Amino acid sequence: MTTRSTELLRLAHTRPGVTRADAARLLGLGTGAATEIVSRLAHASLLAEAPAPPSGGRGRPTTALIAHPTGPLVLAVAITHEDWRIDVVELGGATLTSVAAPHTSPDWAAVSASVTAAASSLRLAYGERLRAMGLSVPGTVSPDLRLDASGLGWHDVDLTALLLADASSGPHLMARGDASLGPLLVARNDASLAAAAESARGAAVGATVALHLRIEAGLGGAVVDHGRVLTGARGAGGEFGHMPFGDPAVTCPCGAQGCWGTAVDGTAMARLLGRPAPPDPVTYARRLISSTQPAEQAAVRAVAATLGRGIAGLVNGLDADLVTLGGLGADLLAAAPAEIATAYRAGLMRVHRPAPPPLLQAALGDDGPITGAGEEAWSLLLPWLT
Structure with missing residues (x-):
């Protein structure tokens, strides 16, 4: 049942507004099983239902599966050579809040301080609903989440330190481990994330x-x-x-x-x-x-x-x-x-x-990297939710 719950959440994320009936059909679930899983996910504040748009067909009206109004969220962060942006993203990919600013200095210390302050403010606003973070950066990212952006002079940067800097403002972000201990972190090159986003929601679907x-x-x-x-x-x-x-x-x-x-x-x-x-x-x-x-x-x-x-x-x-x-x-x-x-x-x-x-x-234009960052964060988080 846990696996089916994760599959249902993933479907609701990749196909926002999918009806309960279509979700059951796509996952090979019976009506009763689908109702039970949706009810359990709603009770856990992971999923909600809303009236589906009229289909014009006959039979009972069905409901659309949507993000729970108090459910989990992720932070999508995009750092470029000129500026940064952070989006708060709900299940299904919709952005609830977005903040951005140009760099005041090309020095990594200044960039990281600005991003950390903004992320801390959002953690204060949304609290424990923020469960994961996806980070897009203009350089290569090693498996242990260290950044090298040669064109900007950013070398061997520990990206986990960037987002763990303000522990007092909210739960820690964790690159690996038990999600119940705090949000998860994934970081990738901006072009890789834009590619993932185009394949998931853009021109390369x-x-x-x-x-x-x-x-x-x-x-x-x-x-x-x-x-x-x-x-x-x-x-x-x-x-x-x-x-x-x-x-x-x-x-x-x-x-x-x-x-x-x-x-x-x-x-x-x-x-x-x-x-x-x-x-x-x-x-x-x-x-x-x-x-x-x-x-x-x-x-x-x-x-x-x-x-x-x-x-x-x-x-x-x-x-x-x-x-x-x-x-x-x-x-x-x-x-x-x-x-x-x-x-x-x-x-x-x-x-x-x-x-x-x-x-x-x-x-997706210039939104490709940050959309991809959000997608990666949700992909990392979903298996931990059920």
């Missing part, structure tokens, strides 16, 4: 093998194979921005030369224009993408072509059936589709050319 690429201050990505994100042995899977698809004369902050990420972001556009590296490469790139100046548009087109060639190489190697683009990747696809498409097709193996895997803008 139903794909067999989906490739997601996200450009901000550099390029990251992930492969989702049958709904599972491939993170690698050390959590560094999907660092496609460090493949040697760029200019070998350019040294990347990671220490390698010719990294693809250095050829497709705002710093690449500035370099093509003979300008110094911008302090905020994403803001700078978006300004150039919307510019009408011929020289700036030429830089945008050149970067778009480099992006298209690299995507072709990944499709050749991974045999993905679609590619989603987030961050600046989506902006480039909208602004220079011909340049990307031409370079992409030219780089594809002959076997892929009759039906090239489509290049799609990420449906």
Whole structure:
């Protein structure tokens, strides 16, 4: 029964508003068993029911399964190179509260202090309802939850320390262990979480093998194979921005030369224009993408072509059936589709050319990483609730 309860909660989360009748059918439950499980979950403040929209069919009206008004919640946290955001997310994925702010300093100590203060305030407001936290960060995350973001100078950062800093404001967050002792923590690279979100709720739903690429201050990505994100042995899977698809004369902050990420972001556009590296490469790139100046548009087109060639190489190697683009990747696809498409097709193996895997803008846009953080937190929490 515990397993069935977890399955029912997971279904209510992945298909918000699913009716009790449909849930019973999808899980292979009889009417009586479904009623019993729903009643038990409602008594435990894990699930609630609401009148389902009229279906127009005959028979008894059924009810929709929704988040309990006093039920468990998770924190979804997204830290980028420019700002941070925290969402309070209920079962089903709806956001109850959201707070955000730009970084006052690029120093990790300042960033962590700001995020910790905001998380502490939310823990005070929601108390023990907050049971798990998902964290999206712009760098690689090791299995023991240590962050390395070479482009930002954040090295060997203990992410558990970030969110455990204020023990006085609420229950501790735990990376592993018994959820009854306090909330759980999961942390991943932003591109990996965006990929997971696109496969769960976005443009890649139903794909067999989906490739997601996200450009901000550099390029990251992930492969989702049958709904599972491939993170690698050390959590560094999907660092496609460090493949040697760029200019070998350019040294990347990671220490390698010719990294693809250095050829497709705002710093690449500035370099093509003979300008110094911008302090905020994403803001700078978006300004150039919307510019009408011929020289700036030429830089945008050149970067778009480099992006298209690299995507072709990944499709050749991974045999993905679609590619989603987030961050600046989506902006480039909208602004220079011909340049990307031409370079992409030219780089594809002959076997892929009759039906090239489509290049799609990420449906979740800039919300991809934080949506993925919430999804991962709920995925971690659900088995502990029943």
